[in-house]
Amino acid sequence: MIIAGIFDSFFSSDRRIAEEHFAYLAKLGYARVAPSDAAMLSAVRQLKPIGGNLFAVRFAAMTQRTMGVRYISDLHLTINVNPKSSSISEWSIISQLQRMAIKAPVSITPRTIAYEMLFKRTQMQSEVEMGMLPEFADSFYAFSKVQGEVWVPEPIQRALLKLSVLFPFKALEKSIAIAHVSPKGWCILCDRVKNTALFTELLMVADQLEQATAQSTI
Numbered sequence: 001m002i003i004a005g006i007f008d009s010f011f012s013s014d015r016r017i018a019e020e021h022f023a024y025l026a027k028l029g030y031a032r033v034a035p036s037d038a039a040m041l042s043a044v045r046q047l048k049p050i051g052g053n054l055f056a057v058r059f060a061a062m063t064q065r066t067m068g069v070r071y072i073s074d075l076h077l078t079i080n081v082n083p084k085s086s087s088i089s090e091w092s093i094i095s096q097l098q099r100m101a102i103k104a105p106v107s108i109t110p111r112t113i114a115y116e117m118l119f120k121r122t123q124m125q126s127e128v129e130m131g132m133l134p135e136f137a138d139s140f141y142a143f144s145k146v147q148g149e150v151w152v153p154e155p156i157q158r159a160l161l162k163l164s165v166l167f168p169f170k171a172l173e174k175s176i177a178i179a180h181v182s183p184k185g186w187c188i189l190c191d192r193v194k195n196t197a198l199f200t201e202l203l204m205v206a207d208q209l210e211q212a213t214a215q216s217t218i
Contacts (some may be wrong), residue, residue: 047182107119
């Protein structure tokens, strides 16, 4: 209990910011969801790109989209840095369950060495190279646990190229950014968003990615 109290006190400022954002979502037609909501937790569990870690949700909201239910969650994720230590990090995650014509889950990141180390060494995944547009491969990595005939649909590649100048995909400027697409749906994972302008931009990016994934929907 003492540790939990210290944790809550340390992150109280960020908690207030997160809560303000979820109040703002209500004005956009999103409904608040309990942090214990089973459907929301299932969506996060299935679509979060960093696997094998304990997580908790403090705030969440949802809306019914044409393609499926979209959840936005304030995510606390425990990352195992090495076998003897772990750290808790705070993220914003947008996850949308929808059936997609994709062979296997793929995580997409800006093309920087930090992401290569995260996915190849820590997550033990392989780089996806099949079917990549040259300009996409210049700007993004794609990783998957499945080896072989795995690729990112071209509409998604082209959408992410357009979104590369926006939050959170401006490489290393303002946030960690990971897009994840799978047969079950898609998500965007980034550092916890700390101002309304970036939060609005994140929602716009999600809408454009949704349009691209619609072309890969079963």
